[in-house]
Each structure stands twice: as C-alpha cells, then as structure tokens.
Amino acid sequence: MIQQISQLLPELWQIAVVLVLFLETIGKPANDAAKPKWLPLAAAAGIFVAVFSLKADGLLFFKAYQVDSLSQFFKLAVLVGFFIVVLNADPLPTVESEKRSDYFLFLALSALGLMFLASTVELIAVYMALEISSYSLYALIPLRGKDQRAAEAGIKYVLFGAAATAVSLYGLSYILATQHSTYLEVLAAADWTWTHSPLAVIGLTLFLAGFFYKLALFPFHFWCPDVYDGTGNETAAYVATLPKLGAVVIMIRLVAMLKPENGIITIIAVLGACSMTFGNLSALIQKDLKRMLGFSSVSHAGYIMVGLSAVSAKGLAAAGYYSLVYVLMNLACFWVICRLATDGRNITLDDLNGLYKRAPGLAFIMAVGAFALVGLPPTAGFMGKFFLLTSAWNRGHDWLVIIACLNTAISIYYYLNIVRHAYTAEAEEPLPAPKPGSALWGGVLATLLLILGAFPGPVFHYAEVAGKLLIP
Amino acid sequence: MILAFLILIPICGGVLAWTMESRHPGTARWIALAVLLGNLGLTALLVPARFDVVSAVGPFLISLELAWMPALGIHFHLALDGLNLVLVFLTHFLGLTALAAAWTEIEHKIGFFYFNLLWVLAGIMGVFLALDLFLFYFFWEMMLIPMFFLISVFGHANRTYASIKFFLFTQISGLLMLLAILGLYFIHGRLTGRYTFNYLELLGTPLSDVSGMLLMLGFLMAFAVKLPAVPLHTWLPDAHTEAPTAGSIILAGLLLKTGAYGIMRFVVPLFPKAAAAAAPFAMFLAVIAILYGALLALSQTDFKRLVAYTSVSHMGFVMLAIFAWNQLALQGALIQIICHGLSTGALFFLAGALQERLHTRELGRMGGLWAAAPRLSGMALFFALASLGLPGLGNFIAEFTILLGVYQVSKPLAVLSALGLISAAVYSLWIIQAAFHGPPQPKLVLADLSGRESAALLAMLAALVFLGLYPQPVFTAAEPALTHLTRTAATQKITEAVPAPPGENPHASP
Numbered sequence: 001m002i003q004q005i006s007q008l009l010p011e012l013w014q015i016a017v018v019l020v021l022f023l024e025t026i027g028k029p030a031n032d033a034a035k036p037k038w039l040p041l042a043a044a045a046g047i048f049v050a051v052f053s054l055k056a057d058g059l060l061f062f063k064a065y066q067v068d069s070l071s072q073f074f075k076l077a078v079l080v081g082f083f084i085v086v087l088n089a090d091p092l093p094t095v096e097s098e099k100r101s102d103y104f105l106f107l108a109l110s111a112l113g114l115m116f117l118a119s120t121v122e123l124i125a126v127y128m129a130l131e132i133s134s135y136s137l138y139a140l141i142p143l144r145g146k147d148q149r150a151a152e153a154g155i156k157y158v159l160f161g162a163a164a165t166a167v168s169l170y171g172l173s174y175i176l177a178t179q180h181s182t183y184l185e186v187l188a189a190a191d192w193t194w195t196h197s198p199l200a201v202i203g204l205t206l207f208l209a210g211f212f213y214k215l216a217l218f219p220f221h222f223w224c225p226d227v228y229d230g231t232g233n234e235t236a237a238y239v240a241t242l243p244k245l246g247a248v249v250i251m252i253r254l255v256a257m258l259k260p261e262n263g264i265i266t267i268i269a270v271l272g273a274c275s276m277t278f279g280n281l282s283a284l285i286q287k288d289l290k291r292m293l294g295f296s297s298v299s300h301a302g303y304i305m306v307g308l309s310a311v312s313a314k315g316l317a318a319a320g321y322y323s324l325v326y327v328l329m330n331l332a333c334f335w336v337i338c339r340l341a342t343d344g345r346n347i348t349l350d351d352l353n354g355l356y357k358r359a360p361g362l363a364f365i366m367a368v369g370a371f372a373l374v375g376l377p378p379t380a381g382f383m384g385k386f387f388l389l390t391s392a393w394n395r396g397h398d399w400l401v402i403i404a405c406l407n408t409a410i411s412i413y414y415y416l417n418i419v420r421h422a423y424t425a426e427a428e429e430p431l432p433a434p435k436p437g438s439a440l441w442g443g444v445l446a447t448l449l450l451i452l453g454a455f456p457g458p459v460f461h462y463a464e465v466a467g468k469l470l471i472p
Numbered sequence: 473m474i475l476a477f478l479i480l481i482p483i484c485g486g487v488l489a490w491t492m493e494s495r496h497p498g499t500a501r502w503i504a505l506a507v508l509l510g511n512l513g514l515t516a517l518l519v520p521a522r523f524d525v526v527s528a529v530g531p532f533l534i535s536l537e538l539a540w541m542p543a544l545g546i547h548f549h550l551a552l553d554g555l556n557l558v559l560v561f562l563t564h565f566l567g568l569t570a571l572a573a574a575w576t577e578i579e580h581k582i583g584f585f586y587f588n589l590l591w592v593l594a595g596i597m598g599v600f601l602a603l604d605l606f607l608f609y610f611f612w613e614m615m616l617i618p619m620f621f622l623i624s625v626f627g628h629a630n631r632t633y634a635s636i637k638f639f640l641f642t643q644i645s646g647l648l649m650l651l652a653i654l655g656l657y658f659i660h661g662r663l664t665g666r667y668t669f670n671y672l673e674l675l676g677t678p679l680s681d682v683s684g685m686l687l688m689l690g691f692l693m694a695f696a697v698k699l700p701a702v703p704l705h706t707w708l709p710d711a712h713t714e715a716p717t718a719g720s721i722i723l724a725g726l727l728l729k730t731g732a733y734g735i736m737r738f739v740v741p742l743f744p745k746a747a748a749a750a751a752p753f754a755m756f757l758a759v760i761a762i763l764y765g766a767l768l769a770l771s772q773t774d775f776k777r778l779v780a781y782t783s784v785s786h787m788g789f790v791m792l793a794i795f796a797w798n799q800l801a802l803q804g805a806l807i808q809i810i811c812h813g814l815s816t817g818a819l820f821f822l823a824g825a826l827q828e829r830l831h832t833r834e835l836g837r838m839g840g841l842w843a844a845a846p847r848l849s850g851m852a853l854f855f856a857l858a859s860l861g862l863p864g865l866g867n868f869i870a871e872f873t874i875l876l877g878v879y880q881v882s883k884p885l886a887v888l889s890a891l892g893l894i895s896a897a898v899y900s901l902w903i904i905q906a907a908f909h910g911p912p913q914p915k916l917v918l919a920d921l922s923g924r925e926s927a928a929l930l931a932m933l934a935a936l937v938f939l940g941l942y943p944q945p946v947f948t949a950a951e952p953a954l955t956h957l958t959r960t961a962a963t964q965k966i967t968e969a970v971p972a973p974p975g976e977n978p979h980a981s982p
Contacts, residue, residue, distance in 0.1 A: 356581070356584075356625075360493075360584075371617060374643075376613050376614075376616070376617060376643075377609075377610045377611075377613045377614050378610070378614055382610075382613070386606075386650075389650075389654060390544070390654060390657075393654050393655075393658060394658065401651065401654070402651065405647045405648075405650070405651055408647060409640075409643070409644045409647055412639065412640060412643050412644070413636070413640065416620075416636060416639060416640075419620075420624060420632055420635075420636065423621065423624060423625050424624045424625055424631065424632055424635075425632075456541065457540070457541050457543075460541070461543065464543070
C-alpha cells in the first residue's frame, strides 16, 4: 500500500492542490485577492515531486494504471507546463476577481486529468482521464469577461469535443466487440491487420480521432485557431500546450501496439503530412498572433506524427521529446503575448512593432521562441525536428521527411515575420512598456530552449529509455 | 581544446557585450576587440613549424573530439589543417576590419550589434573547423540568425526585404543539405553498421550513381547559394547593399567563402564521381557567373551594389577552380578566397566610409572626391586595381594560377573566363572615374580617412601586396591539405568502380 502511494506521488500532490483550491472557491468570501498566492509555490513543489518519482515503476488499479518511464516523463512535462501556466496567468486581466479561484481550480483539474492520461493503459480509463481534462477546459474557455468571441469559442470547443468523443467511443465499441478487451496489454498482442479484423482497425482509427481532436491534427483542427483567438490569452496558453502532451502520450502507447506496416500508421503519416501543409499555409496570412500560433500548432501536430509514424523506440522518443519542446516554445511565445496584452486584448503582429526598444528581454524571448518553432540551431526546436526526421527516414518514410522539410521552408516566412516585427519595425505611436522584470520566467523558458538545443542528450536519452519499454 | 576556445570565446564575448548594453554600451566595442585579438593570438599559437605532418586520417595539425550525442554518432569534432588555418586567420582579420568599420557607424543597440557580430564569426569559425557533418550543419545554420539580425536591424532603407530574402535562400538550401547529410548517414550506416556523422569515416562511402548524384546536389545547392553561383545569386546584391558596412564585409569576405570551403572539403571528396560528372556543367555555370556578374556590375550606379556584383564574378573564378580540381587550380582558389575577401572587404569599407560622409551610395552624385579626400581616394584606387587583378597584387596571383589550372582541364573555358579579367578592368576603373575623378565639387566638405580607418585599410593593403609578391607561405600551408583532398577524391573514384555491395536498402536514397 505504501509502495503504491509512493508511485502515485505526483498525482496525489496535484489532487491535494485541486482540493485546496476547491475549498477556497466555496469558503472564500468576496475578498478580491488576485489569485491564491501559494499556488505557484505548490506548482513548483509539484515539479520536484515529479522529478523525485521519475524512477517510479508499477502497475496499479487492476492493471489499468501503468507507472513507467514514459508516464513519469510526461507527468513531469505536464507539471513543468502547469507551473509556467500558473505564473503566466498573473494578473489575469479578463477574469473577474471572484472567479479566479475557480479558474485555477479548473486549470489544476485539467492538468490532473492529463497526468492520469499519461498512465492509463486501459481504454475506458483513458476515456475517463481524457474527459477529466476536457470538461475543465469546457468551463475555462468561455471565461473571458463578457467577450462574445470567448462564448463562441467555448461552444465550438464543446461541440467539436463532444463530436470527437462520440466518434471515439463508437470506435471503442468496435474494438471491444472484435478484440474482446480494453487492456492495452491484451490489445498489443492482438492481430490488427485489415485482413484479420477490419472492424478493429476501423475502431482503433475512430478511437484515435478523439486524440487527433485534442492534438488539433488535420482534419480535426478546425476549432483550434478560433478557440485560441476567442479565449483569453492565458487560457489559450494552456489550451495550446498541455493537452497536446496528453494526446501524444496516449498516441505513443497506441501506436506502439501496431506493426510499422499497419494501415493505421499510413493514415497517421498522411494526416501528419496534410496537417503540416495545411497549418503552415494557413498561418502564412494570419495577422493575429494567437491565430497564427493556432495554425502553427496544427502544423506541429503534423511534425509529431512524423515521429509516431516511424513506430520505433527512437521515433516514439522523438515524438515525446518534440512534444516537450513544443510546449516550451509555445509557452515562451504566449508568455510574451500575455505580458504585452496588459488589458487582455488579442495581440496582432503590429503590436509587436518596436518591441526590441520597449522590452528587449521580451523581444529576445519571442525571437528564441520563433526560431525554435522554425527549427533552427542552436534551439531545441532544431534538435527535436532532427530526431523526428532521422527516425522517419530510418523507417523509410522518405516522402514524409521531404514534406516535413518543405513545410519547414514554408514556415520560415511567418515565424521570421514575428521576429521582423519585434526587431526591425518601428511602432507608430509609442506603446506602453511592460513592467520591468516581466521577462523573468519567459527568460527561463528561452534559456531552457537553448540548453535543450545544445545538450539534448540526457532528456532524449530518458525519452528513448521510455520508448524502448514500449518497443524493445 | 584551443579549437573549442576559438568558438567559445566569441560566443561568451557576444553575450557579455550584450549584457553590458544597458549600462556601458561603449564597452561592447572593446569587448569585441579584446575577443578578436585574443582569438587571433590563440590562432597564431596554432601555426606549426611544418605543415606536412604525417597521419593516417589526413594532414591535421590538431584535432578535438568530444562525445556529444554518441548514441546517434554525433561528436563535437573539430580539426585544423593548413587549409582551414588560413581561413581562420582570414576570419579574424576580416572580423577586426568589420569591427573597425562599425566603430562609429553603429550608434544604437551597440551591445546587440556586437553580440551578433561575434556570434556570426563564431558560427563561421565553427563551419571552417567542424569535421562532423551534424556539427557542420549546426554551425552552418547558427551563423544565419545573427547575420539576419545584422542586416535586418542595422541595415539601410530596404533592409527588411533584403534580410528576409537572404534568410529564405540560405535556409531553404540548407534544408536540402540536411536531407543529403541524413541520406549519407543512413546509407553509410546500413552498409557498415556504424551510424556516424564523422566526415573522416563517411569519406569513401560507396554510393550508387543516382543516390550519389542526388546527395551531391543536396550539398551543392547549399554551397552554391552561399557562393553564390548563377542562377542562385539573386539574394546577394540586395543583402550586400542593404547590410551595414561591417555586415557587407563579413558577407563578402567570409560568408561567401564558407560556400567555397564546403565544396572543397565536402562535395568533391565525399562524392567524387558525382562531382566529376557534374563538373563540366558547374564550370560552365561558373564561367557564366564570371561574365554575367561582370556585365551586371558594369550597369550599376550604386557603389555597394556594383561591388556586390563584382563578387559574383570573382567567386565564379573560385567555383571554376574548384571544379577543375587540380592542385594548381585549388591553390589559386584559396588565394582568390583570401584576396577577394581582402579587396572586396576593403571596397565595402570604403563604400561605407563614403556613405557615412556623403549619405549616399549613388555614383552619379559623387565625382571629384579626390581633391577633398586624397587618402581615401588613393586607397580606393589601390583596392580597385587589386580587384581588377593588377600584377604584383594577390588577386593577380590568384586569377593567374586559376587560369593555369583550368587551362589543363578545359581550354575554351579558360579563354572565356579570361574575358572576365577585361571587364574587371572596365568596372574597377569606372568606379574610380565616377566617384573620385572629374571636376571637384566646390562646396564639398569631406573628412579624410581617420587613423582607425587608415590603419584597417593599410593592414589589408599590406596583406594584398605581400600575397602578390610572395604567396608561398599560403601555398606551403595549404599544400598538404589540398593534396590530401585531391588524393582522397582520386582513390575513391577507383574504389567506386567496384559495384556497390548488394543489400543496399531501397529506401535509403532520397
């Protein structure tokens, strides 16, 4: 029993955080405390707990819950992201002060769901964890003052989410009917060939759709730019980053069950290629920064598929590594957006004009984030992309590698445009300078991106160990 | 370790210069100066008594290999032979010149400027020294970002357009090289079971005709854009013209040379057969570059743009020589690399000095400057003469040696490219005539060269005269390295005649 508890430390910690937040929401009179002061500390402590339990290993709850290198890697990533998101959501200009505790409650709850997701190895548990993380988001997204666009974004997210979940459950029923189990362990041993059990293949493909939706992979991406655009900047920073981690970890587990020549892998590769191309082409013409990042995340979902489609330990590790880097670089960009939007409005490219003069630190963070998103050395984005391309090429997906490279070429233009506005364009009217010291945590993110770019070895090695557990 | 320091010192110095910006912006200049002088001293320590060291892998004077990502076969592998020693010297020399040019030109964001300057120099140094293909690509891309900032933040009126064009051209061609590097990595790994990016191990990888040609083209595209080879040169006039003076000096003097170095070090030795097959075509393009660049230079009215087009023409000689691939031509190419760096760097320096004084680069609005600024004009005359290949100066030695080398391979191309020398005389003298001769402008007040400017130009002048009269030290330094390169390429052609072993993965070719 004690041993089981020690294996669940990160989750337990997060549950405690959620409970305390819950008590605050019900007990609290209308004191307009900006936000729970203890929360960043608690989130930081969560990171230490996760680091502490990196080596945990075990199979719990009737074999539905696997604690292994992969899950611990992703839990750590989620908690790091959660910490940054909490810091980022200060001062939270668009949420009324009496709703702020609830806001953080939902945020923490959604992160908790993602942590569960990292460990679940049974399809119904997967579904439950997914819903825990999604339901909180349904409540979070419309929370942006009286903004109508936020309401629209909320409805879009719910409708798309519900539809995708329905498709997913429908697929689950097929899997259960044909393979007679929901345990990944059993399913991994099953025959997934089209000739043997076509219904199972259809079922798994449909089940994956739920995660394609989370990841905003073409053709399940239509909500993504609109939701980023409509919801508050701080919420968008969360929606754009952490949920993708949850989706990637489950996809890693599911893909590892399949043979490389399986048709589902081809579907994943093709959707990845479409997603990259569509996302990048649409991003080219965006003026609103959040919309641009929305389409950019559509294309990055495609890049992650490049690693998954390799179906090798290195490929899965590359996908895991890239999703971690993806979270860091997007958070870096959103950090700047949130600092600039002091009144919570949407930031356009023109708002970046002359940023270098007003806030050199923020401009630097933006530049590192943008260059990492392009995939240029010495940032981690380059290393991540390099690992992805190497693994896909090794599998013989030459065409996918070439499409990914072409897409990188396309994407240079709009990311470079961000840097251009920040560094070379002059602001027409003098814009207010952000608070001094506002660049601190963004600077930490930028430094992390540079360090992971120069020394990716240790983290990638850990991811590879995790990958080797799934595909020896 | 000295090799790693050569790269690390500018990187750290750049960060230091930037952090000083908020308090003492002026110190950034001195930091940059200290870094470059210190580095130059370190390089001087590396000059050996003899260059023809005997070693199994090649005539490397010193090398450094640290594990970086050993699981993927990636090492931090730097090595120095006579060839890149010369280029590292050139890097420092032109770095100092760029610093002298920027000293008063850059008034704002000084720390950021020197950060970018030092980082681009560090990247170039890395490109010249890296012997691991992954590391090479890493540095190749790393020098791009600071160069982009140098142009886009500190450049002239049309800087945004120019910088984005520069970035897109070089980055997209770089991606092709990345694909080629990966292709080579997998082909070699599948044949030998050793997955590595080590250049020395990848030498001699047996390749089928088709995959060899494709991989070679991937590399060549990246280098041809940098060089630049016609028809991939269109980014160059814009980037050179819009960059600040220091940026133009580094672009023309060093960045273009990384392309030439890449072809010498990687394209031909790694893919000798494919390179030999492509050589006639490449040499033909090079001759077109020589003539077409010169022709375009003749029709320019903007001082910097004119000099930029002469670079296209002069670098055509380098490409011609490399694809002729004999000892004589390669020696000539190396001298041309150095002398073109010096003379064109000096001309950009002078263009910058004029722009700082006159606020224009239009040759039409100059004229009669000789009376107002005799020292500046005299310098300009000297470097224009160097650029046209006056005997007694380095450029003459270079072009003459190249023509001798090319003559052995193809007489018609040697004859055609010699025509380039004539047009060089025309455009060089035209600069002098348009800008400095003619009736003096009575109201013009023009400060002559300052001590700092004169010192920088005199150093370049001395170097060009020295190379023109006594180029032997460069020949001696580079000879073992170049012999080794030509020999590796030649022996490989023989081994490749044996059909590649069966079992090559059909997926391996891109």
